Amino acid sequence: MASDYHRGDMEIQEQVATYHLFVMLAKWGSLALAALLVFLVLVFCTPTGFFGSLIVGAVISVAGWFVLREHEGEAAH
Template identity: 80%
Template structure:
């Protein structure tokens, strides 16, 4: 039974796709949570107000988008 195993012969495309999906969701979900938390903290814990807090949250989200986006060809 162990002799039937040949290292590197197994198709792993589904595992690779699942891994890339998980990493992508974790990355973008973390950015969304960070922007939301900054917005809420500034709105409720400082005198910034809603509009100022929303502006900072949007700036964080846009800056994070440009930092976290993938450059070049997408992963297969």
Template identity: 80%
Template sequence: MASEYHRGDMDIHEQTSTYHLFVMLAKWGSLALAALLIFLVLAFCTQTSFFGSLAVGVIVAVAGYFVLREHGGEDAH
């Protein structure tokens, strides 16, 4: 049975797609969680108002979007 294996002959398209989906969900999920936690901490644990906390959360989310987005170059998947 081991003689039937030939390195590099297997189609790994589905595994590659699953890996890229996992990385994308982990990346964007982490950003959403970070923005939410910053909003909640500022809203409930400091003297910052609701709208001030919301503004900081939105700023973090927008800045994170620009940092984490894929640029569409040759290296982007």
């Protein structure tokens, strides 16, 4: 059984794809959760109001999208 193993011969494309999917979901899920939490805190804990809180949540979402999006050079890594 152990003699069947050859280091470096295993196909790992599925593991790589799963890892990239996990990282992508964690990254975008964290941004969505952060924007939602800021929106909810502003709505319920400050006199900002619904629309003011919505604007701040949207600004955080757009800024996060610019920071977290894939850049041209990163796709090759």
